Amino acid sequence: xxxxxxxxxxxxxxxxxxxxxxxxxxxxxxxxxxxxxxxxxxxxxxxxxxxxxxxxxxxxxxxxxxxxxxxxxxxxxxxxxxxxxxxxxxxxxxxxxxxxxxxxxxxxxxxxxxxxxxxxxxxxxxxxxxxxxxxxxxxxxxxxxxxxxxxxxxxxxxxxxxxxxxxxxxxxxxxxxxxxxxxxxxxxxxxxxxxxxxxxxxxxxxxxxxxxxxxxxxxxxxxxxxxxxxxxxxxxxxxxxxxxxxxxxxxxxxxxxxxxxxxxxxxxxxxxxxxxxxxxxxxxxxxxxxxxxxxxxxxxxxxxxxxxxxxxxxxxxxxxxxxxxxxxxxxxxxxxxxxxxxxxxxxxxxxxxxxxxxxxxxxxxxxxxxxxxxxxxxxxxxxxxxxxxxxxxxxxxxxxxxxxxxxxxxxxxxxxxxxxxxxxxxxxxxxxxxxxxxxxxxxxxxxxxxxxxxxxxxxxxxxxxxxxxxxxxxxxxxxxxxxxxxxxxxxxxxxxxxxxxxxxxxxxxxxxxxxxxxxxxxxxxxxxxxxxxxxxxxxxxxxxxxxxxxxxxxxxxxxxxxxxxxxxxxxxxxxxxxxxxxxxxxxxxxxxxxxxxxxxx
Numbered sequence: 001x002x003x004x005x006x007x008x009x010x011x012x013x014x015x016x017x018x019x020x021x022x023x024x025x026x027x028x029x030x031x032x033x034x035x036x037x038x039x040x041x042x043x044x045x046x047x048x049x050x051x052x053x054x055x056x057x058x059x060x061x062x063x064x065x066x067x068x069x070x071x072x073x074x075x076x077x078x079x080x081x082x083x084x085x086x087x088x089x090x091x092x093x094x095x096x097x098x099x100x101x102x103x104x105x106x107x108x109x110x111x112x113x114x115x116x117x118x119x120x121x122x123x124x125x126x127x128x129x130x131x132x133x134x135x136x137x138x139x140x141x142x143x144x145x146x147x148x149x150x151x152x153x154x155x156x157x158x159x160x161x162x163x164x165x166x167x168x169x170x171x172x173x174x175x176x177x178x179x180x181x182x183x184x185x186x187x188x189x190x191x192x193x194x195x196x197x198x199x200x201x202x203x204x205x206x207x208x209x210x211x212x213x214x215x216x217x218x219x220x221x222x223x224x225x226x227x228x229x230x231x232x233x234x235x236x237x238x239x240x241x242x243x244x245x246x247x248x249x250x251x252x253x254x255x256x257x258x259x260x261x262x263x264x265x266x267x268x269x270x271x272x273x274x275x276x277x278x279x280x281x282x283x284x285x286x287x288x289x290x291x292x293x294x295x296x297x298x299x300x301x302x303x304x305x306x307x308x309x310x311x312x313x314x315x316x317x318x319x320x321x322x323x324x325x326x327x328x329x330x331x332x333x334x335x336x337x338x339x340x341x342x343x344x345x346x347x348x349x350x351x352x353x354x355x356x357x358x359x360x361x362x363x364x365x366x367x368x369x370x371x372x373x374x375x376x377x378x379x380x381x382x383x384x385x386x387x388x389x390x391x392x393x394x395x396x397x398x399x400x401x402x403x404x405x406x407x408x409x410x411x412x413x414x415x416x417x418x419x420x421x422x423x424x425x426x427x428x429x430x431x432x433x434x435x436x437x438x439x440x441x442x443x444x445x446x447x448x449x450x451x452x453x454x455x456x457x458x459x460x461x462x463x464x465x466x467x468x469x470x471x472x473x474x475x476x477x478x479x480x481x482x483x484x485x486x487x488x489x490x491x492x493x494x495x496x497x498x499x500x501x502x503x504x505x506x507x508x509x510x511x512x513x514x515x516x517x518x519x520x521x522x523x524x525x526x527x528x529x530x531x532x533x534x535x536x537x538x539x540x541x542x543x544x545x546x547x548x549x550x551x552x553x554x555x556x557x558x559x560x561x562x563x564x565x566x567x568x569x570x571x572x573x574x575x576x577x578x579x580x581x582x583x584x585x586x587x588x589x590x591x592x593x594x595x596x597x598x599x600x601x
Contacts (some may be wrong), residue, residue, distance in 0.1 A: 151234025167552030207258030231586020309374030467557030
């Protein structure tokens with residue numbers, strides 16, 4: 001049996017910190033290092049090809065007939081350049097290919113061949129390549145291609161939403177577990193956790209690592225798939241404009257493929273792979289893990305309406321994503337969604353109650369205070385996907401069974417605001433009740449509302465992962481505006497919050513994006529140097545920035561006075577997770593849509 005434990009915060013074995021809505025966070029100390037480890041996620045784009053990465057690069061430069069003094073000067077300059085770490089100082093290369101100079105160089109034991117250009121422009125240098133130009137010796141499952149991005153500078157907007165969207169997709173690619181595809185674009189990532197299996201040997205490989213650790217948790221993964229799918233359905237034109245449609249479809253499918261595996265029977269769902277007690281004593285690459293990775297499941301005798309409902313919603317929403325491009329796959333997703341909804345509805349209970357007290361400490365996400373919202377969330381997505389009234393009625397009934405009031409947030413453990421908005425859209429809201437609930441929620445986040453603000457303008461709900469709440473609410477605000485609800489006000493709110501995250505605060509909170517982005521995210525694989533160098537707790541303790549740039553990962557964010565320290569050990573501020581990025585990602589797609597349609601506030 002199993003369970004996935006609660007969302008915004010990870011449980012650390014040694015020190016538990018109570019936070020709202022059933023969430024706990026803990027501090028995990030390695031027995032020899034006594035250092036904290038947090039579950040965070042990060043992502044990075046072709047790090048070794050973004051610039052000549054510091055410390056590990058050697059240029060083979062052939063020259064002759066030059067005076068010794070001049071040679072020495074050139075060597076010193078090269079060494080200085082290469083000592084610079086690839087932590088976001090250099091922009092992502094344009095997708096347009098240039099071939100100004102040809103050069104070969106090595107990265108540790110892995111040789112890159114076929115590099116076309118070290119192009120020198122008025123910006124710092126970058127590397128571009130032909131398709132299949134990147135080959136890693138002795139690491140056959142690592143990246144074999146590099147995709148570069150054409151970036152445009154819009155004088156009417158201070159941030160490049162296309163670039164942010166592109167990099168956020170890369171974050172999800174950096175979180176991949178299992179056998180990576182030939183199209184893998186993350187050079188420092190390879191195949192991992194190939195022995196993940198259920199209690200009866202079921203194949204549970206694939207999916208995403210939840211955060212900076214290597215646990216896989218179905219609950220936040222399902223929330224992320226649902227929100228990513230919703231954003232794609234609402235702002236499909238943004239993905240087309242950014243030339244990211246196929247990458248986004250691949251992103252969503254990576255999550256749904258795992259969920260299908262995890263749903264091993266009509267009334268059975270695996271909800272977590274790996275345990276806190278084992279996983280959080282390890283710091284290193286996922287490709288080199290050797291610890292046991294137990295699997296946890298729910299079933300008829302050990303139910304979990306919350307996680308089953310969230311998963312049903314994810315599959316229903318994603319079935320609409322694939323309805324046109326892969327109708328057979330969409331039908332499979334919808335059928336599995338129906339089964340999971342029936343499981344959630346008929347076998348009721350919190351999945352945290354389905355496990356022994358001795359197991360709870362090994363689970364990373366726990367339920368909130370109710371599961372009616374997840375059942376209603378699943379039902380309204382099934383109604384949207386099928387048009388069947390039974391699901392609409394169920395969604396409405398579940399809402400009526402919940403206590404009224406303003407939702408605390410829109411996040412993995414509380415999706416009421418999303419349900420209200422979908423019901424408003426799908427029913428026309430003849431009574432006006434859903435409109436009242438939507439505006440009550442969103443107005444509470446405006447500057448004169450009930451949620452406080454930092455001095456620089458961040459709406460501040462909670463100190464743990466503060467940006468995730470602002471970004472998730474910004475997404476809801478953008479969807480509300482698309483439905484004609486206080487469009488000007490809510491779009492301005494969303495823009496203000498997203499621009500704070502992207503740099504209006506004086507710094508970026510997105511790795512590899514903008515001015516002074518985080519370079520010490522709490523994230524194992526991006527903290528590891530290039531092979532064959534070791535990666536361990538000594539790496540965690542290093543004062544150097546992460547050698548790999550986790551492009552597109554939004555970190556937890558600052559405290560209530562805008563105070564933030566870029567520190568690998570600070571999982572409150574520097575954690576990255578699937579669900580953190582989900583709301584941010586879909587909100588960025590919304591901003592690009594507004595930019596394209598000349599509706600930016």
